[in-house]
Amino acid sequence: MTTSLLTDRYELTMLRAALADGTAYRHSTFEVFTRNLPPGRRYGVVAGTGRLLEALADFRFDDDDLAWLSQAGVVDRTTLDFLAKFRFRGTIHGYPEGETYVAASPVLTVTGTFAECVLLETLVLSILNHDSAVAAAASRMTSAAVDRPCIEMGSRRTHEEAAVAAARAAVIAGFGSTSNLEAGRRYDLETTGTSAHAFTLLHDDEQAAFAGQIAALGPQTTLLVDTYDVAAGVRRAIDVAGTSLGAVRIDSGDLGSLAVEVRRQLDSLGARDTKIVVTSDLDEHAIAALAVAPVDAYGVGTRLVTGSGHPTCGMVYKLVAREASNGMIEPVEKTSPSKASRGGRKTANRVTGIDGRSQSEVLLTGHEDAVAAWRSESGQARALQVPLVLDGAIDSRWTGPYGVRTAASRHERSRAELPRGARRLSDGDPVIPTVNIDLG
Amino acid sequence: MTTSLLTDRYELTMLRAALADGTAYRHSTFEVFTRNLPPGRRYGVVAGTGRLLEALADFRFDDDDLAWLSQAGVVDRTTLDFLAKFRFRGTIHGYPEGETYVAASPVLTVTGTFAECVLLETLVLSILNHDSAVAAAASRMTSAAVDRPCIEMGSRRTHEEAAVAAARAAVIAGFGSTSNLEAGRRYDLETTGTSAHAFTLLHDDEQAAFAGQIAALGPQTTLLVDTYDVAAGVRRAIDVAGTSLGAVRIDSGDLGSLAVEVRRQLDSLGARDTKIVVTSDLDEHAIAALAVAPVDAYGVGTRLVTGSGHPTCGMVYKLVAREASNGMIEPVEKTSPSKASRGGRKTANRVTGIDGRSQSEVLLTGHEDAVAAWRSESGQARALQVPLVLDGAIDSRWTGPYGVRTAASRHERSRAELPRGARRLSDGDPVIPTVNIDLG
Structure with missing residues (x-):
């Protein structure tokens, strides 16, 4: 090739x-x-x-x-x-x-x-x-998420090879993992996954689907609880998996208030360590709005791979x-x-203040000796x-x-x-x- | 692979x-x-x-x-x-x-x-x-362009493999050609190209650049006339290429009024068959706005490959x-x-009125015999x-x-x-x- x-x-x-x-x-x-x-x-x-x-x-x-x-x-x-x-x-x-x-x-x-x-x-x-x-979109999202992990899940919303590149760019800008297997293989990224509504619908009922997933993947898996009714789904999830269930995922509805209700329900069932993963058209603004909600991880798709606008x-x-x-x-x-446009080769420097924070982007043109002299005089400029x-x-x-x-x-x-x-x-x-x- | x-x-x-x-x-x-x-x-x-x-x-x-x-x-x-x-x-x-x-x-x-x-x-x-x-964006653009050809030029604004797919999708929705070589090879699409500002800037002056391009590619080529001054560029283009010059490209400024001025100038120089290609952040709205301008072809990039929003x-x-x-x-x-979601397999039909125009999208669910019966009774429905x-x-x-x-x-x-x-x-x-x- x-x-x-x-x-x-x-x-x-x-x-x-x-x-x-x-x-x-x-x-x-x-x-x-x-x-x-x-x-x-x-x-x-x-x-x-x-x-x-x-x-x-x-x-x-x-x-x-x-x-x-x-x-x-x-x-x-x-x-x-x-x-x-x-x-x-x-x-x-x-x-x-x-x-x-x-x-x-x-x-x-x-x-x-x-x-x-x-x-x-x-x-x-x-x-x-x-x-x-x-990466620019991803950086805003991981900024908004602060210490909560962001999971890249946008492959289905972009070209199949762009998806691999997008997963890679997301991880560079702070995402913890991706759902994309080829990105995992090519760049040694952590891959993660939960379950889809299709898996629940495939089974005769939600109970059977949860039991099948737990039997195959163990209780540390993430169960998707919003195919039918969230509260019933959460109850069934803990019934089947026990209180050591890894996580539940909510993929629809008002995620903030649902997270509060689900957290309360999980705690009351004794599943205090079961995490809550939310997905569904998240972007940096939605993530920021969920800062006060008891959410443990964000799965981000469409808005990430399309650069959030x-x-x-x-x-x-x-x-x-x-x-x-x-x-x-x-x-x-x-x-x-x-x-x-502006002619001439530019030499780029990030000038930093005494607080250690960046102050300006200085682009120098001119003879290389003059550029070198400017640099040696500017202690706080990083090439x-x-x-x-x-x-x-x-x-x-x-x-x-x-x-x-x-x-x-x-x-x-x-x-x-x-x-x-x-x-x-x-x-x-x-x-x-x-x-x-x-x-x- | x-x-x-x-x-x-x-x-x-x-x-x-x-x-x-x-x-x-x-x-x-x-x-x-x-x-x-x-x-x-x-x-x-x-x-x-x-x-x-x-x-x-x-x-x-x-x-x-x-x-x-x-x-x-x-x-x-x-x-x-x-x-x-x-x-x-x-x-x-x-x-x-x-x-x-x-x-x-x-x-x-x-x-x-x-x-x-x-x-x-x-x-x-x-x-x-x-x-x-x-393709949806491309279809709107070719609709707006009516009979004028649209050229796909967006490769540089999207993932390198997505670019190939985008060129292909654009042609399906009515674009005449693409600048992307791999798309040309893989799907037998017509490829086209003009020249870049870099080629003009490479030369000691615009005259030398135009002469070099005409000597190598013949007078049917497209010269880019807006590196310095458009009116001077057009004069030079005809000086060098003669009145059989294929086309000039304008890539900046108010394309509508520039096209009028350039057309007038070309005609006055006797280059009545020299075409005008415009590029620069075109989308379907910009193309529609140029309908009254003497433009012969539209080169579309960013807005096409990003789905026009x-x-x-x-x-x-x-x-x-x-x-x-x-x-x-x-x-x-x-x-x-x-x-x-709505369960059951849907059978899709486009129902057409007596004027030959589509009237509705009818999605049938139910037993296949009932679906077949519905269809045989609906003469104006296309499966x-x-x-x-x-x-x-x-x-x-x-x-x-x-x-x-x-x-x-x-x-x-x-x-x-x-x-x-x-x-x-x-x-x-x-x-x-x-x-x-x-x-x-």
């Missing part, structure tokens, strides 16, 4: 034109950033970096790919020859996966020849836009500097009024980019299960460092301002 | 419990439907059926799958033995891909043993929920009938107040379900490129048959009512 055709046709036709007019090998710098956070959001979360590096390892054009490109008339002979030998040999720096970001943060910087950088545009953006959108995060991949015909590296930028790929060599520590664990700790630390307002769920401005400084 | 782990853990634990208590082989009927259309939407579009059948062909548990399930402690020995031999041998009927639907329409009906049906839940819902959401369509997979312990097939339904899988044998005519073409024609015909109100973009009720009739 190659990943090279998960891309837009125009990348290959631009490559074809650039190979023909001699600009394909100009040294180029592309940056990935968002013009703005989604309306009202206070911070973003970088996710997908590990998946991007995994996909990059398979970014090559095999015989089947080349045959199709040729037959479809996408490229000419010269371009086919180039693609047959193609491997990305450039360099990629980026925010570590799990790091928070704000508007204009250069979350990824890709350098190399124009030819090798332009080919990655769609793949980079597909992965980062999707995964970061889910923002299913993509608007990242773009822009050429910010390139070698001109005279061999000089020059900043470049669009000047059309409605989508103007945000790290090397991910050096001259084509992928740093595998960011990939696989290890990459996910690293990203999850990074997110926890980065979020903890943000000003307290970051955890507010109401619409507002980004929690720290973006400051552009041109050092000349 | 198997698809069997693209699923939720609880399906396997329910299977385990059902195998243990003897209910796993009860004959069962599951239906896929939406409780409601997304708020304001007038109809839905079934999409993903072909992809589902393709995924079903790979739905088996290989040695790697089984080893992981065993090691992760998801299932016991008995279940592993069952899974090792598992192939779906049940029967699936459904609305043909591309067909329109409304609330409660049984878009898919899966029958077989509980064991084989329950395992498909997540895969079925992932595919249908995603693809149908994109409804990135998933809320389809559920519910057990509606099953064999009881006495061997009788019985309808089953949840009775909890907030998510009650909506067709066989897709019979005793495990997949009808491959619904898959691959042929399936996509069939689905696209089905969508065109089905939409044309809906009442005229179906094409209204404003929020409103479903365009035809759902009528439930129990024939006893």
Whole structure:
């Protein structure tokens, strides 16, 4: 399996034109950033970096790919020859996966020849836009849940492969586990599951269903109690499982008041350690509203995998500097009024106050000596980019299960460092301002 | 590659419990439907059926799958033995891909043993929920565009594999082409592309970029004219390409007024056949607003792949009938107040008036003889379900490129048959009512 055709046709036709007019090998710098956070959001979360590096390892054009490109008339002979030998040999720096970001943060910087950088545009953006959108939503949900575990259960509400990526992104942003088995296998995530209404309906009655589940899975399982009548379901659950029942799940109705009633009933039946899991269209606001309810865990589906209203995060991949015909590296930028960009490679720093909290995102442009000098004078500035790929060599520590664990700790630390307002769920401005400084 | 782990853990634990208590082989009927259309939407579009059948062909548990399930402690020995031999041998009927639907329409009906049906839940819902959401948005866009072609360009705004599925769904709902190469290859779709700002910025100036593109791709290409100044860009484009230039693309600004100015400029330069392609956050409303502008094609990205505000369509997979312990097939339904369902297998019919337009969606329950009698008496009722899988044998005519073409024609015909109100973009009720009739 190659990943090279998960891309837009125009990348290959631009490559074809650039190979023909001699600009394909100009040294180029592309940056990935968002013009703005989604309306009202206070911070973003970088996710997908590990998946991007995994996909990059398979970014090559095999015989089947080349045959199709040729037959479809996408490229000419010269371009086919180039693609047959193609491997990305450039360099990629980026925010570590799990790091928070704000508007204009250069979350990824890709350098190399124009030819090798332009080919990655769609793949980079597909992965980062999707995964970061889910992670940003997940981070708000785990913020709202405070210490209660969140379980990712959204697979059925999104594309089957996006589901795997969404589970991974959710765990990076603090979810404890996922229902998705492939995500569990691929990234060594904890998988969890309860039971469905179908299992209860399959049996002649609820009693038989509960008995079957307890017999097979033991009393530590979670019984779904709302197929018919919740109070009767809870009574039956404890009748069948005893007071050591692991948990009950409520998937409908007014979850807050039901949780109170079910907790009271469980306690009165002596099942004080039986937990209550709630599911049913939860989002960060619903979770926050349940803070006072006796709920032990939240199962979140639809709103998580659809980014809680923002299913993509608007990242773009822009050429910010390139070698001109005279061999000089020059900043470049669009000047059309409605989508103007800022040229030149940015060096990103998170400036922290004496309270240890982030104060601003400082993006420096200018000569590297000046940037280094600024940094050495700014004791409280943390450099945000790290090397991910050096001259084509992928740093595998960011990939696989290890990459996910690293990203999850990074997110926890980065979020903890943000000003307290970051955890507010109401619409507002980004929690720290973006400051552009041109050092000349 | 198997698809069997693209699923939720609880399906396997329910299977385990059902195998243990003897209910796993009860004959069962599951239906896929939406409780409601997304708020304001007038109809839905079934999409993903072909992809589902393709995924079903790979739905088996290989040695790697089984080893992981065993090691992760998801299932016991008995279940592993069952899974090792598992192939779906049940029967699936459904609305043909591309067909329109409304609330409660049984878009898919899966029958077989509980064991084989329950395992498909997540895969079925992932595919249908995603693809149908994109197709519903696409259908509104192509409605609004009337005879002007729509080009799918959203790959960068969604998961890289979801992008392929989105391109496919868009074409089913009337898009003419896609920028996504893998979608072009996999489903034999027409791929198109223009050029990016990066290509212009790569060159020393716009003139050099245009010259390079024209030299490589010929004058029939599309030049992107808004990197610096649109009027200057258009003048340069015709200078370089001549009046036989294929098209110019505008990707920013007030597209309506810019299109008028650019059309006037192109005409005055003698480039009367040069087309104007517009892109930049288009959705069905923006497309409708551009109806009076001299635009020749719409490139649509973000809003298409995110379902234009409804990135998933809320389809559920519910057990509606099953064999009881006495061997009788019985309808089953949840009775909890907030998510009650309606038991029994539904037979779906689209009733048409004398004007040839759809009038209602009639869902029949009851004995098959009574259903057949109702149908033979209702001359104007079209049966909506067709066989897709019979005793495990997949009808491959619904898959691959042929399936996509069939689905696209089905969508065109089905939409044309809906009442005229179906094409209204404003929020409103479903365009035809759902009528439930129990024939006893």
